[in-house]
Amino acid sequence: MTTQRDVQAPEVYVHREAGPLRRAAPWLVTAIVVIAFGALIYLLARDMAGRPPSLTIYRVKNGWAYFLGFVAVASGVLALTSLLGQKLGERRSGKRVRYLAVLGDQLTHLFLILVVLVALYPLFFVVLAAFDPRNSLYAFPNFQLPTVLGRSGILPSFSALSAENFAKLFDGVNIPGWEIALAVLAGAATTVLIFTAVVRRVRKASEDTTPVQRWATRLLVAALAVLVIFIGPAQFTGAGTESKFLLSVRNTLLVSGLTGVLAIVLSTTAGYAMARLRFPGRFQTLLFFIFVQMFPVFLGLVAVYALMYGLGLLNSFTGLILAYSGGAIAFNTWIYKGYVESLPESLEEAALVDGATRWTAFIRVVLPLSGSMLAFIFLNQFIGTYAEFILANLLLTGVEQWTVGLLLKNFTSGQFNTKWGIFAAAATLGSLPIVALFYGFQSYFVGGTTAGGVKE
Amino acid sequence: MTVPMQREQDAAHSARARRLRAPEGTRGVLIAIVALALVMGGAALVAWLLSGAVAGVFPKAPPYLILLLFVPLLLVFMGAALRALPWLGSWSYLLPALVFLLAFTALPIVLTVNYAFTDYNARNLGVGNTALKTGVTLSTDRAKLSFPGALPDDAGTVPKTLSQYLDCLNPICAGESVVLYDAEGSVPVIASIASLSGQTLTLAAPVAPSFVVSDATRPNRVRNVGLSNFRSIFARASIELVPVFLWTVTFAFLTITVNAVAGLVLGILLYNPRLKGRNVYRTLLFLPWAIPTVISVQMWVALLNQPYGVVNKALGLLGLAAVPWLGDPLWAKVSVLFVNLWLGFPYMMTATISALSTISDDLYEAASIDGASRWEQIKSITLPLLRGSFTPILLSGFAFNFNNFGIIYLLTQGGPPVAGRTSTAGATDILLSWGFNTAFGSNGGQNYALASAIALIIFVLTLAISLVNFKVAGVFEEARR
Numbered sequence: 001m002t003t004q005r006d007v008q009a010p011e012v013y014v015h016r017e018a019g020p021l022r023r024a025a026p027w028l029v030t031a032i033v034v035i036a037f038g039a040l041i042y043l044l045a046r047d048m049a050g051r052p053p054s055l056t057i058y059r060v061k062n063g064w065a066y067f068l069g070f071v072a073v074a075s076g077v078l079a080l081t082s083l084l085g086q087k088l089g090e091r092r093s094g095k096r097v098r099y100l101a102v103l104g105d106q107l108t109h110l111f112l113i114l115v116v117l118v119a120l121y122p123l124f125f126v127v128l129a130a131f132d133p134r135n136s137l138y139a140f141p142n143f144q145l146p147t148v149l150g151r152s153g154i155l156p157s158f159s160a161l162s163a164e165n166f167a168k169l170f171d172g173v174n175i176p177g178w179e180i181a182l183a184v185l186a187g188a189a190t191t192v193l194i195f196t197a198v199v200r201r202v203r204k205a206s207e208d209t210t211p212v213q214r215w216a217t218r219l220l221v222a223a224l225a226v227l228v229i230f231i232g233p234a235q236f237t238g239a240g241t242e243s244k245f246l247l248s249v250r251n252t253l254l255v256s257g258l259t260g261v262l263a264i265v266l267s268t269t270a271g272y273a274m275a276r277l278r279f280p281g282r283f284q285t286l287l288f289f290i291f292v293q294m295f296p297v298f299l300g301l302v303a304v305y306a307l308m309y310g311l312g313l314l315n316s317f318t319g320l321i322l323a324y325s326g327g328a329i330a331f332n333t334w335i336y337k338g339y340v341e342s343l344p345e346s347l348e349e350a351a352l353v354d355g356a357t358r359w360t361a362f363i364r365v366v367l368p369l370s371g372s373m374l375a376f377i378f379l380n381q382f383i384g385t386y387a388e389f390i391l392a393n394l395l396l397t398g399v400e401q402w403t404v405g406l407l408l409k410n411f412t413s414g415q416f417n418t419k420w421g422i423f424a425a426a427a428t429l430g431s432l433p434i435v436a437l438f439y440g441f442q443s444y445f446v447g448g449t450t451a452g453g454v455k456e
Numbered sequence: 457m458t459v460p461m462q463r464e465q466d467a468a469h470s471a472r473a474r475r476l477r478a479p480e481g482t483r484g485v486l487i488a489i490v491a492l493a494l495v496m497g498g499a500a501l502v503a504w505l506l507s508g509a510v511a512g513v514f515p516k517a518p519p520y521l522i523l524l525l526f527v528p529l530l531l532v533f534m535g536a537a538l539r540a541l542p543w544l545g546s547w548s549y550l551l552p553a554l555v556f557l558l559a560f561t562a563l564p565i566v567l568t569v570n571y572a573f574t575d576y577n578a579r580n581l582g583v584g585n586t587a588l589k590t591g592v593t594l595s596t597d598r599a600k601l602s603f604p605g606a607l608p609d610d611a612g613t614v615p616k617t618l619s620q621y622l623d624c625l626n627p628i629c630a631g632e633s634v635v636l637y638d639a640e641g642s643v644p645v646i647a648s649i650a651s652l653s654g655q656t657l658t659l660a661a662p663v664a665p666s667f668v669v670s671d672a673t674r675p676n677r678v679r680n681v682g683l684s685n686f687r688s689i690f691a692r693a694s695i696e697l698v699p700v701f702l703w704t705v706t707f708a709f710l711t712i713t714v715n716a717v718a719g720l721v722l723g724i725l726l727y728n729p730r731l732k733g734r735n736v737y738r739t740l741l742f743l744p745w746a747i748p749t750v751i752s753v754q755m756w757v758a759l760l761n762q763p764y765g766v767v768n769k770a771l772g773l774l775g776l777a778a779v780p781w782l783g784d785p786l787w788a789k790v791s792v793l794f795v796n797l798w799l800g801f802p803y804m805m806t807a808t809i810s811a812l813s814t815i816s817d818d819l820y821e822a823a824s825i826d827g828a829s830r831w832e833q834i835k836s837i838t839l840p841l842l843r844g845s846f847t848p849i850l851l852s853g854f855a856f857n858f859n860n861f862g863i864i865y866l867l868t869q870g871g872p873p874v875a876g877r878t879s880t881a882g883a884t885d886i887l888l889s890w891g892f893n894t895a896f897g898s899n900g901g902q903n904y905a906l907a908s909a910i911a912l913i914i915f916v917l918t919l920a921i922s923l924v925n926f927k928v929a930g931v932f933e934e935a936r937r
Contacts, residue, residue: 033713044790048776051778052777053778054768056764056778057771057778059772059775059777061775062775063775064774064775064776067774105730105731105732108728108731112725112726112737116737116741119741119801121770122756122798123743123744123755125759126759137758137766138761152769152773153769154770266553270553273547277549280478280479280485280487281547285554290926290931290932290935292565294855294918295565296859297560297561298888299888299918300561300564300568300911301891301892301895301911302576302904302908303568303908304560304564305896306567307564310519311519311523318520322560323560325556326560326561327561329553329557329561333553383748387748387751388750389862389866390861390865390892394896404750405748405750408750408754409866412754412758420758423758424755424758427751427754427755430751431746431748434747434748435743438746439739445745446806446810
């Protein structure tokens with residue numbers, strides 16, 4: 001899917017000087033962007049000018065000046081250490097090291113550390129709030145505390161942390177022994193996977209999976225599948241909605257897993273036919289797939305709702321999965337088609353010569369070769385479905401059918417009983433599976449950014 | 457004697473060969489489309505008829521029975537089609553995907569287009585008008601239905617006669633229908649009316665013996681209203697459609713620009729092979745992308761709270777006043793863009809890094825031999841070469857954010873409200889969330905038809921954006937190969 005549109009002719013290169021407008025264009029665009037940002041900041045500052053200070057916020061007068069001072073001092077210190085680094089580097093390597101290059105790297109580090117702090121502090125704060133039974137996401141700060149960070153309330157007091165919020169999520173949940181055993185088994189498999197991954201990272205071993213990892217993955221998937229299928233609403237006897245958390249995780253995993261499997265079943269067969277078979281109507285069907293892919297399902301929300309109402313599938317996982325299935329086909333078919341086209345055709349031809357039918361060639365030859373693509377399709381669909389809110393919100397009405405997103409929304413949308421502490425705990429636990437998948441299969445997503453240029 | 461037989465055999469042989477080989481060109485396409493339409497349409501029709509028959513015998517039969525009946529029927533019909541036209545074999549790979557696409561994506565689109573020209577809303581949803589349900593008694597021959605009590609009033613007007621109550625076109629309601637419920641009220645049964653006298657209806661056929669009638673009501677009618685939904689949208693276009701559309705475009709454009717700039721800067725900084733610990737930064741900055749948006753957006757609602765949120769507490773440390781992030785029309789827009797930046801920059805950063813890794817190092821080497829500075833290298837090598845892989849990402853990102861309803865709904869629910877507009881079109885509402893609020897919002901009046909009309913407008917816009925998108929990404933060329 002590259003966009004090599006201006007293919008250069010392999011003739012002699014003729015240099016053409018760009019016109020003055022063409023040369024000025026980047027600067028013009030930059031100027032417009034800078035002016036627009038300046039205007040926006042001016043507008044926002046003017047908007048803030050008349051507002052009274054809030055009683056709940058601890059303010060440090062001219063704190064921004066301190067911050068700028070800190071950045072200036074830090075840059076000064078870095079300027080000195082860069083000098084040191086330059087001399088050290090020159091002595092060690094014997095080559096000339098440019099001072100500005102060293103300083104540039106040091107300042108880059110400073111900038112990146114600030115970016116990481118700003119980007120990740122919210123997450124750190126939510127995880128802390130999950131362990132804080134006094135609801136620090138929404139707390140009135142204590143102005144008497146000794147440190148500035150404590151007084152402003154951006155760091156809760158660490159002494160009061162406890163697992164109370166988490167305990168409430170598991171209130172009144174009955175889990176029979178065999179389920180606990182399976183969960184322990186799954187946990188052990190996860191530990192093995194993490195351990196082997198870390199060992200490989202440290203040893204810088206090759207990317208091939210070892211048999212131990214393969215068995216651990218199989219064990220993990222099997223244990224999780226059995227758990228997800230057999231955990232049911234009857235086991236959750238707690239009074240509040242928060243005690244249904246584990247059930248909502250199970251519901252989300254069930255819906256996402258089944259949608260992923262459905263996506264694989266539907267898109268591999270279609271993608272294979274598109275890639276390898278030539279039949280009348282193939283191009284038209286591909287166009288139809290592309291056309292349908294343009295419209296996200298929730299454009300037809302009213303109709304989907306009416307359809308599921310008519311089929312009596314409101315508030316059922318079947319209805320939700322069917323509603324997701326339409327959106328899962330076109331894109332995945334497209335990328336699987338591209339993948340099959342990249343495989344050598346000679347393997348299938350050999351199988352066909354040996355008397356296999358097209359279908360057996362597909363099942364026995366092509367499918368076993370496309371393991372990584374199947375994993376990508378499944379993961380992409382699984383993660384997308386896990387994070388979906390709108391359709392689930394529309395179609396699932398009963399607490400016992402809710403997915404994680406819906407349950408979290410329930411914690412925060414009540415007018416007087418917003419349970420932010422419990423929300424933080426549930427958010428932390430609920431995002432763990434997806435975060436684990438993302439980091440476990442990082443390479444798929446890094447590769448996917450440029451592979452699937454058609455869709456986000 | 458032998459020659460004609462030979463000829464006949466040849467003819468039979470070539471006929472079989474012709475059946476195995478697909479007809480060429482447009483004719484083949486048309487035959488395939490007609491055959492598949494017959495297979496799928498026929499299976500759907502028979503499933504519909506059968507499920508209707510089953511529902512007549514067992515009124516409690518679930519409505520999704522039609523899906524269960526459809527699958528084996530489809531297999532039978534496809535088998536028959538394959539026997540007649542063996543060259544359709546390739547289509548059996550596509551059939552499952554095609555059925556799902558038609559049923560759960562194409563059908564909703566068609567239905568939406570259809571609803572846009574009707575007066576469909578929550579009051580006439582479903583078979584019977586449950587708001588006007590009233591108790592009835594059935595005669596012993598199960599064919600006469602009497603309405604003993606006073607008829608319920610319909611939006612303030614008390615119907616005088618049974619014919620008015622049932623909304624009949626003729627005074628004795630001949631040929632019209634009435635909807636019956638049992639005590640549970642879950643399964644409506646439609647019965648057609650033969651005649652009407654006073655407070656008693658005579659049904660065309662007796663009610664099935666297994667069904668215990670308890671209540672009755674009039675059937676819901678969804679009427680065709682032509683273009684009046686569009687007329688009411690365009691009548692208020694200057695206060696709703698145009699501002700919402702402009703914000704949708706601004707939102708999508710600014711989001712993608714800001715995210716791309718942030719991703720490019722971070723990506724270029726992190727691709728620098730001299731930088732120590734760049735993998736640590738990459739791994740850490742990857743995290744906002746890894747967290748499911750449905751969770752992280754709700755997290756930001758707490759963090760951006762005006763009196764207690766940690767963002768304002770941190771700004772207080774810098775000496776700034778508490779910003780009304782989600783409560784002020786202007787600031788709510790800033791918040792949406794800011795949260796979308798936080799959600800989206802890791803994707804752009806990763807895309808930049810993987811696009812940069814495709815650029816050959818020789819180019820940089822040659823440039824540095826020629827004495828080009830780092831900035832000149834970025835300006836004349838990196839950015840021009842990134843354009844190729846970034847254009848499709850930017851365009852698809854624009855199309856995605858144009859309909860990125862999840863973040864708007866979870867962060868601000870479209871609010872805060874703007875004076876002079878209906879409450880379904882708030883300050884941060886994009887077209888799609890405006891349509892959603894109209895259909896399902898708590899104060900949207902559940903006007904499904906109006907929402908469908910809005911969706912139809914979005915269809916047209918999305919189509920235009922996507923066509924440009926696919927043209928640039930070369931999708932059509934790839935499909936033709």
